[in-house]
Amino acid sequence: MALVASACGWGPDYSRVTTVATTSPTQGAASHGGGSALSGSRGLPPSDPLSVSGDIVVAGSSTVFPLAEAMAARFEDEGYSGLITVDSIGSGAGFERFCLAGESDVSNASRPIKDQEVEQCRAIGRDPIEFRVGTDALAVTVSPGNTFATDLTVAELAVLFSTATTWRDVRAGFPANPIQRFIPGTDSGTFDYFVEEVFHEDEGPILAAGNTQFSEDDNVLVQGISGDGCDPSNAATTCSVGFFGYAYYTENGDLLRVLDVEGVEPTTDSVSANTYPLARPLYMYSTASIIAEKPQVGAFLNFVLQFVNEEVGEVGYFPAPDSVLDSAAAELNAAL
Known part of the structure; x- marks a missing residue:
């Protein structure tokens, strides 16, 4: 019988760890094929999780964490006999x-990755090899009680996440309620991306903003x-x-409301159309x-690229x- 253990403890760095293990290489779940070799696609060889072991x-x-966790669990379902640890610590710390x-x-x-x-x-x-595995629509969110903010410009986001102390500072028609900001920590790739897109790579204004809580744990942000x-x-x-990341909004859609940016709602169509x-x-x-030293790593990445969609x-x-x-x-094929 397969054992899947998930431990989500929050320490000082708010890291989360999921451990996926099997007790038998022949007892994987049958929901995605039951542990047999899977036909290759994208020019990659067939993926056979049963053929490899080890850690x-x-x-x-933390944004990629839900996707990596899901792929690790499915790799185990297909019969992988080893141990996968997925740790959510932020892109920089990673x-x-x-x-x-x-x-x-x-x-x-x-x-x-930076130079x-x-x-x-x-x-x-x-020598790092980059594998793109998906696309995120960074979600700017408020609580359902906020009924006035529905669509913000990038320029308004820059004010909202820096100098504004009330919502009226962001737009004249908004009420004068105080603003509390919940922002990913500076080790987060989400923080880096937001600074690049909204503040033109200048992190000074957002770091100097008052009434701001930083956390590497997206669940802390959601709760706040x-x-x-x-x-x-x-x-x-x-x-x-x-x-x-958008996954944390969809997971908590009953607790949050997502804002449009520049009149565009984050959807599959708007993301696909860029x-x-x-x-x-x-x-x-x-x-x-x-990948050469640990064939199981190559097998996992092969599995990810073939089935991530x-x-x-x-x-x-x-x-x-x-x-x-x-x-x-093609990059992975060259490394296998």
Whole structure:
């Protein structure tokens, strides 16, 4: 009988760890095929989770975490006999673990790896390979009690997440309720992306903003926004705002309301058409040397690239273009 254990403890860095293990390589669940070799696609060889064992260590982005967790669970369902650990610590901390400590096999990220991080990787003999696995629509959210904000411009977002102390500072027609901000921590690729798109890579204004709570744990942000008690008719009540990956909005849609940006709602159509201003790629990174030393890592990435589009929507994200997934598959093929 397969055992799936999920431990979601929050320490000082608000990390979350999911461990997926099997007690027998022949007892995987049959929901996705029951542990037999799966036909290859995207030019990749057939994926056979039963053929590999050993440990796989995945760490990084909290945004990519739900997708990586789902793929790890499905890999186990198909009969993988090893142990997969998926750790949610933020993109920056993930690259530190991957490039400085050399402790992880796959680094999840909601932003591209930086030149400095590439050099740090190469200094320990690791040459990163980038695999795009999906697309996120960064969700700017408020609580249902906030009935007045429905659509903001990027310029208004810059005011909202920096100098504004009340909502009226953002737009003259808004009420004067105080603003409380809930923002991903500075190790987060989500933070980096928002700063790049809204503040033109200048993090100074958002770091200097008052009434702001930072956290690497998106669930802390959700709880802070949803529990604000916002009442537009009572200017003494706080009306909170925050942002995070779209999956955390869909998971908590009854507690939150998502805002349009520049008149565009985050949907599959707007993300596919590249019209939603805050759509961004999601990545996994590994290296040819890791894949050579640990065939189970290559098998897992092979599995991800072939079947990720069957899971990405289920966790609340959007597919990467087929051409991009094909390019990622070619990169993996060269490393296998």
